[in-house]
Amino acid sequence: DTAVSQTPKYLVTQMGNDKSIKCEQNLGHDTMYWYKQDSKKFLKIMFSYNNKELIINETVPNRFSPKSPDKAHLNLHINSLELGDSAVYFCASSHMVGTEAFFGQGTRLTVV
């Protein structure tokens, strides 16, 4: 009964590959996010969706493409992976703007 679940937890891949990270929330929230946490633990928002509509698209390379098939799911697809993409990616959800954000356990992406 995990509230926000991400798969996979670990992802090791070679440069140039394409990979996807999946996220599902069972909290009934209408807003979902992707955050990137770098090696220094800095958390930076990448995308936010509200009711399947893209609300925030921070200065993220267009190799990153989020997809929200429904309110409960927000997937992240990354094309042509680069070494600098190595980080922990967190999915999160909230009921509405400014309320508590619930985070998943993160996906540690390592590009070699």
Added chain:
Amino acid sequence: QQQVKQSPQSLIVQKGGISIINCAYENTAFDYFPWYQQFPGKGPALLIAIRPDVSEKKEGRFTISFNKSAKQFSLHIMDSQPGDSATYFCAATKRTSGTYKYIFGTGTRLKVLA
């Protein structure tokens, strides 16, 4: 305008001591200030939050102090315990902006010695 500055970067406290983490923001439009706690290998989890219409909020051993004029807020952990050892993030957002964006501080790694 969008930054939240957090200090210190790391903190070591003896068991039973007080841990204090400070944050400063620039955007006066922010109206919700949560603190998140993150254990290794886990996602951040909400610890406590405050709105700018109050100067202090206490939940158990955790207290947020808020100084609106100075644009600063801080987290105090009283009677710190080894189980409090984690990374703490302050954050800020504007609840009514429709941007759904939290701005996080850079994090403070707290270690409480037994």
